[in-house]
Amino acid sequence: MPANLADLTARLKPFINRERLVQTATRLVSQKSRTGEAKPALDELEKILREDGFANVERPAGGHPVAPAVALRLESGRAGKTMQFNGHLDTVHLPFVPPSVDGDLIRGSGACDMKGGTAAAVEAFQALRDSGLLTAGSVLLTAHDLHEAPWGFGEQLDQLIRDGYVGNAVLIPEPLSSHIPVVGRGNATWKATIRRPGPPVHEVHRPLDEPSVIDAGAELVARLRQMSQHLATRIDPQAGSEAVFIGQIHSGEIYNQFPQTCWLQGTRRWLPGVKPAEVEQEFRGLVSQVEKRTRTTIDIEYQVIRDAFRLDTSDPFVDVFREAYTATSGHPIDFGPKAFVDDGCSFCSLAQVAAITHGPKSGGAHTVEEWVSSDDLVRVALLYAVTAVAFCQP
Numbered sequence: 001m002p003a004n005l006a007d008l009t010a011r012l013k014p015f016i017n018r019e020r021l022v023q024t025a026t027r028l029v030s031q032k033s034r035t036g037e038a039k040p041a042l043d044e045l046e047k048i049l050r051e052d053g054f055a056n057v058e059r060p061a062g063g064h065p066v067a068p069a070v071a072l073r074l075e076s077g078r079a080g081k082t083m084q085f086n087g088h089l090d091t092v093h094l095p096f097v098p099p100s101v102d103g104d105l106i107r108g109s110g111a112c113d114m115k116g117g118t119a120a121a122v123e124a125f126q127a128l129r130d131s132g133l134l135t136a137g138s139v140l141l142t143a144h145d146l147h148e149a150p151w152g153f154g155e156q157l158d159q160l161i162r163d164g165y166v167g168n169a170v171l172i173p174e175p176l177s178s179h180i181p182v183v184g185r186g187n188a189t190w191k192a193t194i195r196r197p198g199p200p201v202h203e204v205h206r207p208l209d210e211p212s213v214i215d216a217g218a219e220l221v222a223r224l225r226q227m228s229q230h231l232a233t234r235i236d237p238q239a240g241s242e243a244v245f246i247g248q249i250h251s252g253e254i255y256n257q258f259p260q261t262c263w264l265q266g267t268r269r270w271l272p273g274v275k276p277a278e279v280e281q282e283f284r285g286l287v288s289q290v291e292k293r294t295r296t297t298i299d300i301e302y303q304v305i306r307d308a309f310r311l312d313t314s315d316p317f318v319d320v321f322r323e324a325y326t327a328t329s330g331h332p333i334d335f336g337p338k339a340f341v342d343d344g345c346s347f348c349s350l351a352q353v354a355a356i357t358h359g360p361k362s363g364g365a366h367t368v369e370e371w372v373s374s375d376d377l378v379r380v381a382l383l384y385a386v387t388a389v390a391f392c393q394p
């Protein structure tokens with residue numbers, strides 16, 4: 001660990017304001033912000049920043065004008081790179097849980113995923129301003145809606161990236177802190193709806209020449225199981241294998257009615273280097289074969305959530321982050337997989353910039369029992385501030 005990073009950590013640490021950080025997190029959690037409806041939380045973030053003296057807050061639409069994003073730049077006045085902190089403020093569609101503080105833990109909707117982490121990024125931004133230690137380059141803070149599938153598919157962030165709201169490297173405070181994720185699978189959702197032409201009838205009046213949607217569904221399940229076995233041979237040592245998964249299947253309104261429809265729903269995951277369009281074409285080809293064999297009509301709803309992800313571990317940003325982590329935590333951090341898809345996948349595929357996902361210790365993501373450790377929020381805020389100063393140097 002370079003001695004200058006140890007010194008930088010010591011100089012930045014007094015500017016991380018725990019009370020301010022906890023207040024920011026609870027204020028963000030207090031706003032209802034289901035995916036697609038995150039304007040209240042984004043408005044609250046703008047209010048927090050303006051109250052703290054930041055007059056240059058931007059609200060780019062990113063193709064989603066009902067909930068404009070938040071963007072703010074901190075300029076050093078000297079040449080250098082741009083470090084970006086990026087977070088989403090939308091939450092999954094579950095009953096709202098208001099914020100509460102229980103010792104070290106902040107609880108409430110979005111506390112884990114990822115209003116707590118975004119608050120830590122905001123605190124790092126504020127500490128950099130207060131300390132005056134950002135002596136080169138700039139820091140870009142962005143926050144947005146439309147992250148959580150199936151209500152959003154990252155389209156607001158994708159548009160922000162296309163519109164130039166992107167740094168030379170990105171930190172994303174999602175709830176992952178045990179390692180640096182360097183590889184992750186792409187993910188798409190699919191729904192197959194199988195139909196027959198005739199009207200609903202009692203089973204005893206079933207036309208014998210009419211196809212069974214349940215039989216067709218069963219055949220599709222069997223074919224997807226064969227595909228799954230084949231995909232299991234496509235393996236990355238860290239990310240795991242490609243996969244197709246069925247999470248739901250349903251048909252019929254009553255036990256003795258010959259059903260008109262049967263639907264199945266699930267996911268398809270693939271490895272870096274595989275083109276999403278080819279993955280979709282392969283899936284649709286299999287379904288088409290089942291459709292022809294069973295004499296049914298099968299409609300497919302297929303939506304790519306994020307492409308696969310691979311972090312270039314030789315990128316200088318990775319070394320800077322690892323050294324900053326050691327300086328602020330007192331021990332090194334290893335590489336590992338990214339089990340989920342997140343905004344790093346968009347930065348990787350659309351902007352070709354290094355993106356590291358690292359957030360606070362937390363739990364209960366996508367449940368009504370979300371929590372985040374305020375002690376670890378302080379750690380993440382300091383880590384982000386140190387990383388930014390070190391990275392932005394010419």
